[in-house]
Structures are given as structure tokens and as C-alpha cells.
Amino acid sequence: MSGPLIGVLALQGDVREHTHALRASGAEVVPVRRLSELAAVEGLVIPGGESTTMDRLLKVFELYEPLRARIADGLPVYGSCAGMILLADRILDGAGGQATVGGLDMTVRRNAFGRQVDSFEEDLDAPLLGAGEGDAPLHAIFIRAPWVEEVGPGVEVLATVRSGPAAGRIVAVRQGVLMATAFHPEIGSDHRVHRAFVDLVLANRRREESAAAADL
Amino acid sequence: MSEQSQSAQSEPTEPTGAAPEVGTARVKRGMAEMLKGGVIMDVVTADQAKIAEDAGAVAVMALERVPADIRAQGGVSRMSDPDMIDSIIETVSIPVMAKARIGHFVEAQVLQSLGVDYIDESEVLTPADYSHHIDKWQFTVPFVCGATNLGEALRRITEGAAMIRSKGEAGTGDVSNATTHMRTIRDEIRRLTSLPEDELYLAAKELQAPYELVKEVATNGKLPVVVFTAGGIATPADAAMMMQLGAEGVFVGSGIFKSGNPEQRAAAIVKATTFYDDPDVIAKVSRGLGEAMVGINVDDIPVPHRLAERGW
Numbered sequence: 001m002s003g004p005l006i007g008v009l010a011l012q013g014d015v016r017e018h019t020h021a022l023r024a025s026g027a028e029v030v031p032v033r034r035l036s037e038l039a040a041v042e043g044l045v046i047p048g049g050e051s052t053t054m055d056r057l058l059k060v061f062e063l064y065e066p067l068r069a070r071i072a073d074g075l076p077v078y079g080s081c082a083g084m085i086l087l088a089d090r091i092l093d094g095a096g097g098q099a100t101v102g103g104l105d106m107t108v109r110r111n112a113f114g115r116q117v118d119s120f121e122e123d124l125d126a127p128l129l130g131a132g133e134g135d136a137p138l139h140a141i142f143i144r145a146p147w148v149e150e151v152g153p154g155v156e157v158l159a160t161v162r163s164g165p166a167a168g169r170i171v172a173v174r175q176g177v178l179m180a181t182a183f184h185p186e187i188g189s190d191h192r193v194h195r196a197f198v199d200l201v202l203a204n205r206r207r208e209e210s211a212a213a214a215d216l
Numbered sequence: 217m218s219e220q221s222q223s224a225q226s227e228p229t230e231p232t233g234a235a236p237e238v239g240t241a242r243v244k245r246g247m248a249e250m251l252k253g254g255v256i257m258d259v260v261t262a263d264q265a266k267i268a269e270d271a272g273a274v275a276v277m278a279l280e281r282v283p284a285d286i287r288a289q290g291g292v293s294r295m296s297d298p299d300m301i302d303s304i305i306e307t308v309s310i311p312v313m314a315k316a317r318i319g320h321f322v323e324a325q326v327l328q329s330l331g332v333d334y335i336d337e338s339e340v341l342t343p344a345d346y347s348h349h350i351d352k353w354q355f356t357v358p359f360v361c362g363a364t365n366l367g368e369a370l371r372r373i374t375e376g377a378a379m380i381r382s383k384g385e386a387g388t389g390d391v392s393n394a395t396t397h398m399r400t401i402r403d404e405i406r407r408l409t410s411l412p413e414d415e416l417y418l419a420a421k422e423l424q425a426p427y428e429l430v431k432e433v434a435t436n437g438k439l440p441v442v443v444f445t446a447g448g449i450a451t452p453a454d455a456a457m458m459m460q461l462g463a464e465g466v467f468v469g470s471g472i473f474k475s476g477n478p479e480q481r482a483a484a485i486v487k488a489t490t491f492y493d494d495p496d497v498i499a500k501v502s503r504g505l506g507e508a509m510v511g512i513n514v515d516d517i518p519v520p521h522r523l524a525e526r527g528w
Contacts, residue, residue, distance in 0.1 A: 011490050012253040012274060033491065048250045049274070052310055056272035057490055060483070081250070095269055095309045111309065116333035117356045119243045120236040143246050144311065144333070164236040187246050 004201040007032035007041035011057040013049020013082060017186035021194040027201070035066055043076040043201035046083030048143070048184050051110065052095045054082060064101065071103040076177035076204050078197040084180035085110055085146050092149060104178050105152030112147040112182075113166060119143045124183075126159035126172060130192040139190060140171070140183035147171055147182050177204050244358030244378035247334065248442035251275060251311070251379075251465055255455065255486050256444070258282050258469040261300075262307040264478070271482035275311040275333070277467065278304045283340050283387025283523070284470035284509065292342045295323040301330050313360070318527055319345025321354075328357040334379070335359045339526035340386045340469075349527070352376030362446065364397045364524055366404035370425030370433070371528075373441055380439060382463070383524040384447010387470050389511030391448040391457070393524055398445055398461040408434040447524065450475070450508050452488030452501050459492035476506030 003026045008018045010031035019029045022045065032038050044067075046054070058064045071077060079087040085094075086101045088108035113119070123137035131138035138159065148170035151157065159172035159181070171182040172193075177200055185193035237243075254274025259265040265276045280296045281289065295316055305312050311333035316323035318337055323344070327335050337350050339362050349372065352359040358378035363369035369380045382401070384394030404423075411419055411434060420430040432440060445458035446467035455466045466489050468482075475481045484501040491497035519525070 010253070014249040014252055016252070017249060049252070050250065050254060050310055052269060053254055053272045053274050053486070056270075056483075056486070060487065093309065115331045116247055116311065116358065117328065117331060118238060119247060120238045121240055121243060122236040141242060141246055143243060143250055161236075184246060187242065187249065 003027045004042045004198060004205060005030065005040065006043040006045060006198070006201060007037060008045045008047055009033075009054070009083075011049075011061075012053045013047035014184070014186060015047050017184075018045045018047045018080070018194075021186045021191045022198065025191050025194040025198045027198050033061070035063070038063070038066055038070065041075075042205060043078075043197065044070075045197070046077065046079035046086050046101075048081040048083065048186065051082040051085040052098055054086060055095075055098050055100075058101070059099070064099065067101050068103075071101065071178070074177060074204070074208075076179075076197070076201045077103065078179040078181075078193075078200075080181050080184050080186060081143065081145055084108055084148075084182055087178060087180050088148075089152075104173065104175050104180060105155055106173060106175075107149040108146045109149045110146050111144050112149075112169070113142055113145050116144055119145070120164075122162060122164070124159045124162060124171070128156070128158050128174070129172065129196050136190075138185070138192065139188065140181075140185070141187050142171075142183050145171070145182045148173055177201075239356035241378065245441050247311075247358055248360070248379035251444075252442060253490060254465050255482075255489050256313065256465070256467045257472055257482060258467075259304065259473070262303045264473055265304045265308045265312075267479055268472070268482055269308045269310050271479060272486035273310060273482065274465070275313055276304065276308060277313045277315065277336060277469075278332070279315050279340075282470040282473060284389075284474050285387075286340060287387040287512075287521070293317075294341060295320070295327065298326065298330055301327070301332065305331060315341055316350070317341040318343040319348050319350060321350045324350050324355060324357075324359075328355055332357065336381075337361050337377075339383060339523045343526050349375050352378075360444070362524075362527060363401065365400045366408075366433075367423035367425050368527065369401060369439060369443075370423060370429050373439070374426055374429060377441065379442050379444065381444040381446040381467055382458075383527070384445070384449070385514045385517070386447045386523050387512075388448050388514055388517070389450040389471060389474075389509045390514045391450070391454045393514055394445050394447040394449065394458060395461065397447075397524075398458060398463055401439075401443065402462050405433055405437060405439070409437045448514075449485075450511065451505075452484045452498055455485045456488045456492040456498050459489060465489070471509055474509035476508075481505050481508075
């Protein structure tokens with residue numbers, strides 16, 4: 001089976017790192033800045049970056065509604081950091097008028113860990129992301145990161161902070177075909193999170209193909 | 217620039233303990249990765265910072281006077297008033313950067329204690345030390361430094377800079393020096409990648425930079441940190457040209473708040489930076505912006521007053 005075609009939202013942020021991690025995980029990758037590019041992909045990554053900047057650009061280039069429509073239609077999407085904020089149904093500490101794409105039933109607090117001097121790296125346990133007992137822990141990099149304040153009933157928690165003042169805070173989630181992490185697995189050479197997302201996109205493709213076959 | 221984003225020698229080693237670690241090279245360089253494709257705007261008041269955030273800036277640079285005014289008014293130019301930096305930090309939710317004088321490590325300590333997100337050790341301010349730059353490894357907060365060529369960029373990275381920008385000639389609205397710096401850095405990297413390994417020793421000597429770092433750049437075809445452009449950018453087309461020349465993002469100094477319509481110009485430069493390779497978008501956003509900053513030709517500035525020559 002050919003690798004899935006996954007887009008990286010390329011309005012701003014660390015597009016190159018996600019592109020590299022997705023290719024290393026077997027996907028074909030294209031940047032997405034236009035409607036035609038969004039229409040072509042089987043999965044989408046919203047990268048790390050500045051969520052207010054992406055918000056402004058999604059507004060002026062009229063991408064919010066098409067993106068929400070594709071998510072409502074079942075498009076798998078993974079967001080890291082700013083991407084997590086954009087996938088949240090509700091945000092705290094947003095800039096004035098800041099909107100989100102939404103889709104994940106959760107409340108995310110922006111810059112929750114503090115300013116850049118508080119940015120940190122830490123090992124995480126995340127069995128559903130291939131970092132369970134007996135596996136190497138997932139080394140996570142948090143940069144002016146958000147955390148998940150609360151999740152709705154349909155949301156699976158994939159990882160929480162291990163130690164320090166924020167111990168127990170939720171930093172990775174999944175709901176159906178939507179995934180989000182507060183940290184940046186695209187920085188570094190451990191691609192387990194991206195592989196999990198590529199697998200999700202492939203599973204979604206098989207499901208859609210069998211549903212289409214059943215309709216015939 | 218290659219797809220390869222991870223570097224060999226300067227790749228920070230994995231911490232061994234599970235406890236949270238702050239101020240690592242990866243966290244500092246990673247912060248700059250998150251700014252890529254974005255515009256960082258000079259602001260001198262909280263109101264301007266708000267305008268910048270609303271326009272889609274990825275960060276603001278807090279300073280007392282924009283370079284054009286520093287140039288016009290002269291005198292010694294220093295770190296900003298902490299009250300002013302505080303008011304900007306309180307007003308916006310995007311990252312706040314601030315400038316320290318070259319070599320002034322105590323200004324940098326103060327800025328770190330105020331909680332700024334990035335320090336620009338900047339030639340736009342009057343240097344405090346004509347021999348030594350700040351030892352940036354001693355700080356938790358990351359630093360960006362200016363460079364006019366590859367050797368200068370590598371020396372700053374050796375001192376701990378986590379991000380590099382071209383110097384350009386700040387406060388002029390004349391983009392020609394930024395163009396020269398971007399082309400020079402790019403061409404010198406390209407030359408390194410074509411050298412046989414045994415000639416890299418001499419290259420390191422000529423660049424006045426550590427051999428390990430030179431070898432890493434030769435192998436990867438890029439610097440181990442993000443490279444932005446700065447100095448003289450005044451229009452959406454200026455920003456897009458720098459991106460096409462390989463800049464990963466843009467600093468705009470006097471170009472926005474010295475123009476006729478800052479709100480609209482700021483938003484236009486943000487859009488042009490995202491669609492830097494699409495002339496239709498750049499044409500559209502360039503319409504009706506009102507007057508650009510007046511500008512000075514770099515050639516008309518006497519050499520002792522050129523800011524790009526500060527730092528070494």
C-alpha cells in the first residue's frame with residue numbers, strides 16, 4: 001500500500017520538522033496553504049508555531065470553514081502545541097478574539113507552563129504512542145506549551161506530565177481521528193507519535209474504502 | 217536548504233534523568249523553530265505591541281527607540297526601561313523579545329529576570345564591549361545575534377546563540393545590506409558543502425570558527441539554528457524577497473511604525489511572508505498601504521555610523 005498523502009498546514013511554524021518526521025514515517029507530504037491543497041490530502045498536521053498568527057492567517061485567507069468542514073467529514077488531523085490549541089473546542093488565555101478550528105472536545109490553556117525560561121524537556125510514558133512499559137520513554141520537548149485543562153467523555157488521554165509542579169497535567173490526547181500533543185515530537189529523531197498518526201490515517205483510509213465498498 | 221533539520225555534533229545530548237530540564241540547547245533552538253515563517257516586529261509601546269499581535273506577528277521586539285530614531289537622535293542607546301518591557305509583557309500573549317547591548321551581560325541578566333522570551337544581543341544598541349560578546353551558554357533564556365557572513369554566524373553560535381539573523385542596515389528602509397548578508401551566508405554554506413573533507417580545516421581557520429561546527433555545516437548544508445533576516449525591510453515585497461533568498465522568517469524594525477498605516481502594513485507583511493513565493497498574493501497585499509517609511513540609502517551613511525559593522 002502506498003504511503004498516505006498528508007498535508008502540513010504551512011501558514012507559519014515548524015513545517016519542515018513535521019514534514020521530515022512524516023516522511024520518515026512513510027507518508028507522502030505536501031504543504032497546505034490553499035483550498036485546493038486542503039482538498040487533496042487524506043490527513044493534516046497543524047504544526048507548532050504561534051497560534052494567534054495561524055488564527056489571523058486562517059481568517060484572512062478564509063480557511064477556517066473549509067477546515068472545519070473537512071474535520072466534520074472525518075479528516076484525520078494531528079496538532080502539536082499551537083496545533084493542539086487550534087484543535088481545541090475551548091481555549092483559556094487566548095489573545096483577544098482568538099478563534100479555533102475545534103473538533104477535540106477539550107479545554108486547552110495557552111502558555112500554561114509559563115514563558116520561554118520555563119520551557120523544558122522531559123521523558124513521558126505513553127503506552128498508546130508506543131512508549132509503554134518495556135519501551136524507551138517518549139522524550140518530550142515543551143516550548144511555551146499549552147496543557148489540557150479538561151476533556152470531554154469521548155477523549156482518550158495519551159500522556160500526562162510525570163514530575164515537577166505540573167505533574168499530572170494532560171499533554172497528549174486522541175478523539176476518533178483527531179490527535180494532539182502539547183509537546184513537539186517533530187523536534188528530534190524519535191518518530192513514534194508521527195508513526196501513530198500515519199497509522200491512524202491508514203486505518204481511516206481502510207475504513208472509508210470498506211464503507212464505500214459496502215455502499216455499492 | 218536541506219530537509220535535514222537535526223544536526224550532528226551540536227545536537228544536544230539526551231538528558232539522562234526524567235526530571236524536567238529547562239534552558240537546554242534544544243529548548244532554546246526549538247523556540248526559534250516555532251517562529252519560522254513569521255514576522256517579528258519592533259515596538260516601543262504596549263499599544264504598538266497590541267497592533268503587532270492583532271496583525272499576526274509571531275513575536276514583538278521591545279525597545280526604547282526604533283533604529284530609525286536611534287539613527288536620527290544619536291547618543292548612547294541601551295536596554296529598554298523594565299517598566300516598558302513589563303507593560304508589553306502584560307499586554308500581549310505572544311513572545312516578547314528585547315535587546316541587550318553587545319557584550320552587556322548584566323543587561324541580559326536583567327532581561328532574563330523580567331521574563332522576556334528571547335534576547336537580541338544587538339548592534340542597533342551601542343556596544344558595551346568591543347572585544348567580547350555575551351557568553352550566552354550561561355543563560356536560561358535564548359539569544360538571537362546578528363551576522364553579516366558565515367564566520368560571524370558560527371562564532372555567535374559557538375558563544376551560545378540559538379538563532380541567527382542578518383544584520384542588514386537597521387533604520388534605513390534600505391534592504392540592500394540584508395540582501396548581501398543573506399546571499400553571503402547562503403553562498404559560504406554552499407561553498408563549504410562542496411569542499412573535500414581535508415580542506416575543511418583550512419576553511420575553519422579562514423572562517424575563524426571551530427572545526428566541529430564548520431564540519432557540521434558542511435555535512436548538513438545548513439546552520440544548526442534558524443536564520444531570520446533583519447535590517448531595512450519596509451515592504452511586503454522586501455519580506456518575500458528575503459524569504460526567497462532563504463530566510464526562515466523576518467524581523468521588521470522601523471518599517472512598520474514609521475510608515476503611514478502601521479496596522480495595514482504589518483498585516484500585509486505577515487501575509488507576504490507566508491505566501492512569499494506567490495506574486496499574486498504579494499501584489500494583492502501591497503495595494504493601498506499608504507506611505508512606506510522614508511528611508512536612507514546605506515551609501516549616504518558615513519561608515520562610522522553604520523550599525524552592521526558593529527560586532528565581529
